[in-house]
Amino acid sequence: MDIQRQIPASFDRVQGNQYGYNAKQVDDFLQRARVSFEAPTSAARAIKSADVRAVSFDPVKGGYAASGVDAALDRLEDALARLERDELVAERGEEAWLREIGRLAGVLRGRLHRPDGQRFRRPSKPKARSYNTTDVDDLCHELIGYLEEDQPLSVDNVRRAVFRPAVGRDGYEESQVDAFLERAVELMAAID
Known part of the structure; x- marks a missing residue:
């Protein structure tokens, strides 16, 4: 390389x-x-x-x-x-890599299959910045398609995802969504 x-x-x-x-x-x-x-x-x-x-x-x-x-x-x-x-x-062999990919995919799927509007925490502070739940849920649907239905999704689309702002409990907690998306990028980069 x-x-x-x-x-x-x-x-x-x-x-x-x-x-x-x-x-x-x-x-x-x-x-x-x-x-x-x-x-x-x-x-x-x-x-x-x-x-x-x-x-x-x-x-x-x-x-x-x-x-x-x-x-x-x-x-x-x-x-x-x-x-x-x-x-x-x-x-360690290809089986070890596949097990690691499977483990990480399993962690992501657990959250991805939660109902819309319930995938991530809501901020505890009423005026805290947060991400629009619909925007985040839409990206989660794309990730499900990528992981389970072989639908195309570029890792760059996940890296560069931008969500409309929300305030407090009207949206998802930014730090939790960001951490989840980092794991999704890690998985996608390892697979592609």
Whole structure:
């Protein structure tokens, strides 16, 4: 796998009065990812697909344009997920990988098959930001189609899902939905 195809040498910057990602933080993270790929034994700590999913960068004026960095991170995450799958299969066999996929799919299905409007917690604070339940439930239906009916769904559609805002108990708790979608992305990246 060629890491240079996953991560460009540089990114476009936003205008000096606009906010973008902190270039030093992005460059440092991606350099660590390169070392993890090219010389894994010399890496202080190998970068995993979960690390890519969880990384965030401080906003700074004149920083890197988020769209370019996000697209590179998506490709990197997919490449790392494939590498992790291949390593697991090489170490423990394809059955171990299939068991892990089955376990994760089972966890997701449990929540996906809850009734509409009841899949996730409602915020306890009356004015807390939340996600529109219909929007989230619609994406859950697409995930059911993907997992159980072989319907096409791009992992990028799940990564980039945007839900209309709701307030308090009118919507689903954002943090719980976000955590669930991270697991869905993890599964989809491992499968595809």
